[in-house]
Each structure stands twice: as structure tokens, then as C-alpha cells.
Amino acid sequence: MKDQTPVAVVGCGPAGLMAATVLSEAGLPVEMFDAKGSAGSKFLVAGRGGLNLTHAEPAEPFAARYGTNAEIFKKFLAGFSPNDLRAWLRGLGVETFVGTSGRVFPKDATAHDILKTWIEALNRRGVVFHYRHRWQGFAPTGAPLFLTDTGELLAFPAQGLLLALGGASWPQTGSDGSWASFLTARDIHLEPFRPANCGVEVAWSEHFRTRFSGKPLKNILLRCGDRQAIGDIIITAHGLEGGPVYALSSVLRDLLDKGSPVPLFLDLKRDLPLERIRERLNEPRGKESLANFLRKAIHLTGPAYSLLREIFPPEELDNPTALAEQIKNLPVTIRNTRPLAEAISSAGGVAFLEVDADLMLRKLPGVFVAGEMLDWEAPTGGYLLQGAFSTGYRAAQGLLNWLGHARHS
Numbered sequence: 001m002k003d004q005t006p007v008a009v010v011g012c013g014p015a016g017l018m019a020a021t022v023l024s025e026a027g028l029p030v031e032m033f034d035a036k037g038s039a040g041s042k043f044l045v046a047g048r049g050g051l052n053l054t055h056a057e058p059a060e061p062f063a064a065r066y067g068t069n070a071e072i073f074k075k076f077l078a079g080f081s082p083n084d085l086r087a088w089l090r091g092l093g094v095e096t097f098v099g100t101s102g103r104v105f106p107k108d109a110t111a112h113d114i115l116k117t118w119i120e121a122l123n124r125r126g127v128v129f130h131y132r133h134r135w136q137g138f139a140p141t142g143a144p145l146f147l148t149d150t151g152e153l154l155a156f157p158a159q160g161l162l163l164a165l166g167g168a169s170w171p172q173t174g175s176d177g178s179w180a181s182f183l184t185a186r187d188i189h190l191e192p193f194r195p196a197n198c199g200v201e202v203a204w205s206e207h208f209r210t211r212f213s214g215k216p217l218k219n220i221l222l223r224c225g226d227r228q229a230i231g232d233i234i235i236t237a238h239g240l241e242g243g244p245v246y247a248l249s250s251v252l253r254d255l256l257d258k259g260s261p262v263p264l265f266l267d268l269k270r271d272l273p274l275e276r277i278r279e280r281l282n283e284p285r286g287k288e289s290l291a292n293f294l295r296k297a298i299h300l301t302g303p304a305y306s307l308l309r310e311i312f313p314p315e316e317l318d319n320p321t322a323l324a325e326q327i328k329n330l331p332v333t334i335r336n337t338r339p340l341a342e343a344i345s346s347a348g349g350v351a352f353l354e355v356d357a358d359l360m361l362r363k364l365p366g367v368f369v370a371g372e373m374l375d376w377e378a379p380t381g382g383y384l385l386q387g388a389f390s391t392g393y394r395a396a397q398g399l400l401n402w403l404g405h406a407r408h409s
């Protein structure tokens with residue numbers, strides 16, 4: 001007779017929900033747990049800015065987005081690829097489309113719609129949801145232990161456990177990393193959580209901060225070491241935010257960790273080569289103010305001009321050659337990254353050396369981990385959600401194998 005003891009999946013984010021999907025499709029009784037009062041809080045937050053589900057680029061460059069973990073992610077992505085994700089969403093009634101940048105978005109469906117339909121499908125397969133159940137490690141029997149909102153400690157006998165507890169950014173969504181101590185207590189090595197895809201801090205003058213916070217800098221090229229990113233960025237009270245800043249934030253963070261501020265170089269006029277700018281700035285300025293001269297000569301206006309004035313030494317303002325060079329390569333001193341709580345994602349978490357190829361914890365047989373709680377990072381662009389989906393899928397397949405179930409095709 002089939003073992004009717006359920007498997008427990010803890011964490012109702014994309015990784016946990018994907019794992020529950022695989023396990024329930026294989027016919028296992030699945031019970032899900034989450035510390036929050038509802039599922040998918042961070043997924044819903046991701047939906048606010050346009051839910052970028054995955055990316056359409058080929059397998060090789062896609063896997064390279066996971067940096068030092070590219071090789072292992074190649075395998076996870078082969079098991080549940082961006083195309084598999086799109087096909088699975090179609091099965092759920094959600095069509096997707098590829099945007100001009102290759103990013104994949106849902107067509108005519110919000111994150112809320114997807115989550116609702118997904119949970120309904122799981123409910124139909126008998127998956128049981130327990131909210132306000134915070135995982136607290138293990139009972140002496142080895143059963144997962146939960147603290148309920150009534151203060152009760154509940155040991156839940158399960159034939160397998162899959163943890164998908166998220167990272168440590170946006171703690172208000174439930175991803176607060178407080179689970180870490182329960183794994184370190186079992187001698188599992190975790191890398192410290194660090195902000196990824198985050199804004200950076202710059203010590204603006206009071207004048208610049210008050211006048212330009214919230215203003216965009218359009219079509220800027222950012223450079224740090226051999227990495228660069230292009231796009232629009234936002235000046236904030238604390239520093240800089242926006243896609244290109246997030247793209248370079250892990251490099252900046254790693255350099256900042258060495259202890260001193262780091263220069264981020266901005267090309268404020270990337271459509272004009274340096275020689276052309278130099279030529280134009282070498283024309284006589286007459287009695288024209290610098291602001292008017294730069295506006296007429298090279299269309300440098302608004303916040304970009306003010307940023308130049310903020311950074312560029314005033315005594316050099318009459319030196320056209322130095323001015324041209326700074327417009328193409330303005331060094332903005334980055335003092336810090338924004339705090340982990342504000343970051344889009346986190347690096348750190350369960351070290352890959354602690355898991356086998358199926359994402360089972362070597363020191364805790366029968367316990368699998370998936371999603372952002374593992375120590376990986378990737379840029380924005382759909383790579384974060386795809387990483388959560390693919391590792392959730394892989395860990396669930398691993399749990400099925402471990403339980404001796406035939407793979408479900």
C-alpha cells in the first residue's frame with residue numbers, strides 16, 4: 001500500500017509552489033507551510049513593476065548569468081528551462097510574450113491572477129496549505145517543527161521535507177532569513193546574506209540631494225572595472241538606483257567589501273564620441289554661462305549637467321579638454337550599497353557544497369532546499385524567478401527520486 005504520510009513543502013514562494021506542483025502531479029500527498037498569512041508575497045511585489053518571468057536568450061548565455069554557479073545552473077535550467085516555464089504557464093492559461101529586450105512577461109495576466117490560478121490548481125490536486133506556520137527546525141523525532149500564530153509548537157511527521165524559504169531581502173514579504181539559525185544549528189554552512197540587485201549610496205551635497213532626488217538620468221553608460229551597463233538611472237536622496245545600477249551592484253558590493261569607497265564611472269553623453277565633445281567644447285564660449293554653452297554645444301541639460309557640476313572640480317570648469325573627458329567618464333564615488341532589506345534579491349544562504357546534485361542536504365538526508373535560500377545570485381531580467389522555478393523543480397524531482405517514485409513525465 002502507498003505511504004499516505006504527506007511530504008512537507010515549507011515556503012509558498014515560486015520555488016516552493018513549483019516543488020508542490022511537481023510532487024502533487026506525481027500523486028504524492030503534499031502539505032505546504034508558510035510563516036505569512038498568504039502565499040507568494042514577494043512574487044506579488046515582483047508583479048508591481050511588471051512581472052519579468054524569465055528571459056528568451058539561449059541556454060549558454062542564460063546559464064552564464066548565474067556567474068560562479070553557471071555550471072550547476074546549466075543542469076537546473078536543462079531540467080526546467082525558460083521554454084518549459086512558458087509551456088507550463090500556458091497550461092495554467094497564462095500566455096507570455098517576449099519584450100524587445102528579450103525579457104518574458106505574462107500577456108493579459110497579473111502576478112495576482114497567476115498566483116490565484118496556480119493555488120487553485122494545487123488545491124484541486126489536494127495540496128493543503130497551512131499559513132502562519134513558521135518553520136523552527138526539527139523535533140527530536142526529526143519531524144519538521146512549526147510555531148503557529150497561537151504560539152503552539154507543532155511537529156509535523158512527513159515522509160520528506162522540502163524547504164524553499166527565500167533569501168533575506170524585503171523581509172516584509174516573509175523572506176527574512178530567520179530560518180538560517182535552524183540550519184547552522186545542524187552544522188549546515190551558510191554564506192552570509194548580502195544585498196544583490198540593489199541601489200548604491202553617494203554622499204551628495206545637501207543642495208544636489210534636495211534639488212535632484214527622484215530625477216532621472218537618461219541613457220547613461222555606467223562602468224566599473226571591466227563591467228558596464230546602459231540605461232536610465234534615478235538620483236535618490238541616498239545615491240543612485242535603477243536597472244544599470246542593479247546590474248553593477250554585485251561588482252560594486254564585492255569591491256566595497258575590501259574596505260574603501262569605489263568609483264563608478266558615468267558616460268553622460270554616450271551618443272557623442274569624446275573627440276566630438278572635445279571639438280565642440282573647444283569653440284569659443286564668449287559670455288555664455290557654462291550651462292547654456294553645454295546645452296547648445298552638446299545638449300547636456302538638467303540633472304546630467306547638475307551632476308557634472310556636483311562632481312567636477314570648479315577650478316577645472318574652464319578647461320574644455322578636462323570637461324569633455326569628465327562628461328564621458330565622470331567618477332561618482334560609491335560609499336556603500338543600500339541595505340539588504342531594500343535589495344531586490346540577496347546573495348548568500350545555503351552553500352552549494354552542502355547539497356548533492358538533487359539539492360538534498362548531505363547532512364540531513366530527506367531534506368531538500370530550493371530557491372533563493374541557496375547561495376546564488378543573478379541579475380534582474382527574469383533570471384531570479386527562473387532560478388527559483390528551476391531549483392524548485394529540481395529539488396522536487398530529487399525528493400521524488402529519494403522516495404523511490406518514478407519520474408513523472
Ligand SMILES: Cc1cc2nc3c(=O)[nH]c(=O)nc-3n(C[C@H](O)[C@H](O)[C@H](O)COP(=O)(O)OP(=O)(O)OC[C@H]3O[C@@H](n4cnc5c(N)ncnc54)[C@H](O)[C@@H]3O)c2cc1C
Nearest residue numbers: 011013014015035046052135166174175371372382384385
Ligand atoms: C521589488 C522586487 C521585484 C522583483 N522583480 C522580479 C522580476 O521581475 N523578475 C524576477 O525574476 N524576479 C524578481 N524579483 C525576485 C523574485 O521575486 C524572487 O527571486 C523570488 O520570489 C524568490 O522565490 P523563492 O520561492 O525562492 O522565495 P520567496 O518568494 O522569498 O518565498 C519564500 C517564502 O518562504 C516563507 N518563509 C520564510 N521563512 C519561513 C519560515 N521560517 N517558515 C515558514 N515560511 C517561511 C516566506 O514567507 C515566503 O513566502 C523581485 C523581487 C523584488 C523584491
